[in-house]
Amino acid sequence: MLTNYQNHQPPKRPTNCPLSPLMMSIRLYTQAICIQNRTLPAASAKLPYLLQAATLVALGAYSTAALAEDKPSVELAPVVVTASAFEPQAGDMATATSVITQSQIMQQGKSTLGDALANEPGVNSDTFGQGATRPIIRGQTAPRVQVAQNGILVQDASQISPDHQVSVPVLGAKQIEVIKGSSALMYGGGAIGGVVNVVDDTIPSEPMNDTVSGQFGLIGQQATDGYLGYAQLNGQLNDNWQWTGRFQKTDLDDVKVPKSRYDKVKNSWYKQDNASVGFAYVDELDYVGFSYQRQDSDYGLPFHVHNHCQPDEHRINRLTCGLDEHEHGAHEHHDHEEHDHEEHEHEEHGHEAHEHGHEEHGHQEHEHEHDEHEHDEHDHDEHEHHHEHGELPYVKLKSDVYQIQTEHLVPLTGIDKLATKFSYTDYQHDEIDEGVVGTTFKNKAFGATVQATHATHQVGNLGYMKGIIGVDYANSKFSAQGLEAYLPKTRRNQLGTYIIERLTPTYSGAQINDAGRLGAQSSKTQQDNLGHNHGSSTLPTDSTATKLAKQGKDLWYVQFGGRQDIQKIEDMDNNISKSDSAHSLSLEAGRYLTPTTQISARVSHSERLPASQELYANGAHLATNTWERGNLQLDKESTDGIELSLRYDNNKNFDLSTSVFYNDTDDYIYAKTQDLVTEGESKGFRLVDYHQSDAKHYGGEIKARYYLNDYISIGGFSDIAIIELKDKQLDSKYAPRLAAPRVGGDITAQFNQFDVVLSGYHRYKQDKVADFEHTTPSYNMLDAKVTYHSAGPQDYTAFLQVSNLLNDLAYNHSSYLVEHMPLAERSFNAGITYRF
Known part of the structure; x- marks a missing residue:
């Protein structure tokens, strides 16, 4: 359910202090497991260890301090997690849930959904240029991660390939939610990742x-010589009829990169x-709303294979093409790795084979390409806007x-x-190369969901139960x-059916938060309509239940759910x-050990049916330089998982939340990379077959966050996710x-109307690589911001x-373009949001 507009107003500053609170928060990603048995790097990589030391000092101070000072009395509007069946406030959930607010989205200034979420704990992105970046949750991406807009699943082509855009606008959104647990059953049992x-x-x-009310925002970026902006108007025709309109525009040039022999990633606009x-239409009992959304996107496909290109036989997903600057970028990557070898001796292993193979087959090419590179730089201005000249491949997308x-x-x-909920999507994109489609x-695609919330009822002496029952249907022609x-x-x-139930010891704890569309009615009207009378003149809300729980009254909850799916996918050619069916089950329980400490545990059984590309793919996929072959013999994959979570908030000067998980999967479906094909129609491509293997995921x-006083706080967060395949035919056991x-952090200082933020993180070297992958070096990222x-x-x-x-040269190992598309260089960005 959508949330109140008031939930997204700027926080009120305290009035009991002559100055607005100087609030500092440092988020330090601490991962003790990864620190053990690790050789300390040279000086250029000491940042994460200094941050870890700061975290240990802070936590040590917490353990010995009297914890006498309260947190700053900033009144934050509640943030409701609408993707959850019971719409709790974000701070009231012990389970792993993230909410990115509108102000955070705006100040991040990201153009795609994956990039907007990439700094959240447990979330990364599979960067494929600036136009196509999908979210990765705990190492899983599409089709194990579902994307919804206002609770309705998005149906485009992003589930098929990483170079296909997730066609949901990000800038100006009220919030973005990342949720796992039994509530994810509403979106399909296959949403194992979230x-x-x-x-x-x-x-x-x-x-x-x-x-009439509204807002607009505008952001300028130096690294792309571009801008992002949006404008939104809301209005009221009368007491019941409301309207809204929004426009968003993005215009970004090729992204500039640091310490490279070329200054931009060509064709990344x-x-x-x-x-x-x-x-x-909204009244006390009814709500009816409808919308129309049109999106037109054009974006370049960096390193997309041209007809005259030849794949590099010694690298998976790497190309040796006429885009000479790109190959120089690959060489610069190796130069950077050699530089890392001098400063990071602990990173020497894993690169030698990579370097050797590259040197063996690349010297002559490199000399030739260097001359061509100089020629390319000479006429770069003439062809800078390559999409206008139709020379380099790009996507032209439209969606209604x-x-x-x-x-x-x-x-x-x-x-x-x-x-x-009903939706209809008419999606099309053309991949245009050298001016030709x-x-x-x-x-x-058509989607429909019918969902009923049943009345709260008492279950003997156990407590009160409330829940939802739903049916959803989806039909798509691709x-x-x-x-x-x-x-x-x-x-x-x-076709899917699901049920999610919640049991609590008190009546108020079982209530679903109706603070959204229909929550504007009076409590008395709601009680009269529902016919409930439990000795109270008003019906408690979810937030009231939370306050009671923190006072020791609603000590526990149990939430369970089940889903059954039936799927049929036809190859019409x-x-x-x-056809097949699958079922999923989830059981979650939480309890307050004290009014400040909440724990929860979740066990689940999830089944995922194969997607279209896993069954029927057969042909060249130029974006990834692979020849994909589906497998009609694929069975559904089955996952048994457990997750434990802890949330602590003493309402004084320390709060903490943490989750650990372990999943055991039978028949895990994955794209198994074979050797280079040397003959036949797939000659020159890496062969990728969809296989199944047992796997473990943990x-x-x-x-x-630790508050030193009313002005300073320090905190930390960290994440790690590993997927190990049990396929004995693989040389490496890790998923790609x-x-x-x-590990990283941020410091925020608020003084009167100013916020000053210094944030940074360290990404460790990735040497847990799949077959045909190579180690990606570590890097440091540091940002500064004044608001x-x-x-x-x-x-x-x-x-x-x-x-x-x-200005660190950084590579995203989760990207298909890891060696060729570094992250952006040092960039000065500015933005403004105005509300009226």
């Missing part, structure tokens, strides 16, 4: 107080226009999305609320035509189909493109940021 839900104002969510309009959402209170006896991808049509025309039908996250552990919040009648926020302050 669910990312983008909450925005595409459809108005509740009655408004003003006839990105342009986007997104517009939406929505209307809603229609959504309808309804809610109705008390439709039937025993039912509190009935909700429906090479491949066209289309997806026409086609690919042209040079890169490695997938046939497919039709997918999926070859008149074959595959890791964890931790986040903490696993992100390395990281000004207006204090007068004008409501605006402005910021100035310097990203990659150290």
Whole structure:
């Protein structure tokens, strides 16, 4: 359910102090497991260890201090996790859940969903240029990670390939939620990695107080010589009818990179226009809303194979093409690694074979390409906007999305609320090379969900139970035509049913938070409508239940759910189909050990059915330089998992949350990379077959903050995720493109209307690599930011940021383009948000 607009207002500053609180937070990613048995690096890599030492000092101070000083009395509006079935406030959940607020999204200034989430604990991104970046949760990405917009699953082509954009606008969203647990069952049993839900104002969510209100934001970036901006208007036609409209625009040039023989990653530009309009009718009992959203995106495909390119036989997903600057980038990567060898002696292993293979086959090419590189630089200005000249490959995308959402209170006896969601998506993107459309991808998809919230009832002496029962249906027709049509025309039908129940010892604890669209009605009206009378004149809300729990009254909860899916995928070109069913179960329990300490545990059994590309792929995939072959013999994969979480908040000067998980999977589906093909139609490509193997998946996250006083606080967070395959035919046991552990931090100082932030993190060297992968070196990332919040009648926020302050050459191991597309160089960015 969507949240109140008031949940996203700037925090109120305290009035009991002559100065606004000087709040500092340092997030230090501490990973003791990764520190053990590790040789300390040279001076240039000491940053993470200094940060770890600071964390130990801080936590030691916590253990010996009297903890007498309270936290700053900043009144933060509650942030409700709408993707969860019971919509708790984000701070009330012990389970691993992240919420990125609107102000955080704006000040990050990221153009894609994956990049906007990349700094959250447990979340990374599989960067494929600036236009296509998907989120990775605990080492898992599509199709094990689902993306939703306002609780409705997004249906584009991003599940098929990393070079396909997730067509959800990010800038200006109210919040982005990352959720795991039994509530993810609402989005399909295959969402083993988790669910990312983008909450925005595409459809108005509740009655408004003003006839017209709105906001706009604008960000400029030096590293891309570009900008991102959005504008939004909200209005009220009368007491019941609301409207909203939004426009978002992105214009980014090729990204500049540090310490390289070329100054930009060629063909990494990105342009986007997104517009939406929505209307809603809201009264005390009913809600009906609908919206239309149009997105037009153009973005370059860096290192996409041209017809005249030849794959590099000694590297997976690496190309030796006519884009000479790219090959120089690969050489610069090796030069950087050699430099690392001098400063980071502990990183010597894992590079020798890589260097040797490159030297054996690259010297003559390098000399020739150096001359061509100088020629390319000479006429770079002429061809800088390559998309206009049609020379280099790029994607031209258009998407039309229609959504309808309804809610109705008390439709039937025993039912509190009935909700429906409908969506229709008409998606198309063309991959254009040398001015000619090479491949066209289309997806026409319909989705529907009907969800009933049943009335709270007492279960003997156990407590009170409330829950939801839902049915969802999805139908999609996908086609690919042209040079890169490695997938046939497919039709997918999926029907799912689910139930999620929550048991608490008190009536209030079982209540679902209705603070969204229909929460504006009075408590008395709601109680009369529901026909409940439990000795109270008002019906408690979820936030009330949380306060009671912290006072020791609602000590525990039990939440459980189940889902059944039926799926049929047809290969319409070859008149074959595959049908199967799957079921998933989840049981979660939480308890307050003290009013300040909450623990929870979750056990789950999840089954995932194979996706279209895993079954039917057969052909060249130029973006990844592979020849993919599906497997009709694939069975569903089955995962048994356990997760333990702890949350501590003493309401004085320390809070902490942490989660650890372990999953054991039978028949894990993965793309198994074979050797280079030397003959036949797939000659010159890496052969990728979809196989199954048992696997284990484990890791964890931790986040903490220690308040030294009303002005200074320090904290920390860390994450690690590892997937090990049990396929004995593999030389390496690790799944491909696993992100390395990281450790980092940020310091925020608030003085009057100013915030000053210094943030940084260290990404460790990744030597847990899959077959045909190579070790990726470690790097440090440091940012600085100054933000000004207006204090007068004008409501605006402005910021100035310097990203990659150290100008470190950094590579994302989770990217298919890891060796060729470094992260952006030092960049001065500025932005402003104005609300009225």
